[in-house]
Amino acid sequence: xxxxxxxxxxxCPALHLPPAQGGHRLLSWSSPRRFERIRVVEWTCHEHRVTxxxxxxxxxLAFIRRTVAAKGKTVVAHSDAWRRIEARSIWIDVLSGxxx
Numbered sequence: 001x002x003x004x005x006x007x008x009x010x011x012c013p014a015l016h017l018p019p020a021q022g023g024h025r026l027l028s029w030s031s032p033r034r035f036e037r038i039r040v041v042e043w044t045c046h047e048h049r050v051t052x053x054x055x056x057x058x059x060x061l062a063f064i065r066r067t068v069a070a071k072g073k074t075v076v077a078h079s080d081a082w083r084r085i086e087a088r089s090i091w092i093d094v095l096s097g098x099x100x
Contacts, residue, residue: 039057
């Protein structure tokens with residue numbers, strides 16, 4: 001996996017996700033947790049996409065934050081939180097279209 005899905009005609013330094021693959025894993029999304037501090041480690045494009053994702057770390061755990069911004073409304077949700085190594089594997093699945 002190259003980690004980059006180019007959208008024809010767009011020049012953007014952020015990651016652009018490929019379409020979700022058939023049989024992709026459905027992640028469980030819930031209201032954002034209240035961590036004291038959240039470190040955003042990686043992210044996907046938010047300028048050319050309605051939905052974007054961020055790989056976050058907080059309190060010794062890691063999770064994925066999904067933001068959907070459409071029709072003047074923004075909805076933020078968090079995935080489950082895992083140990084960093086588990087979360088990194090799931091993040092790679094999101095980047096490759098194998099999880100959403």
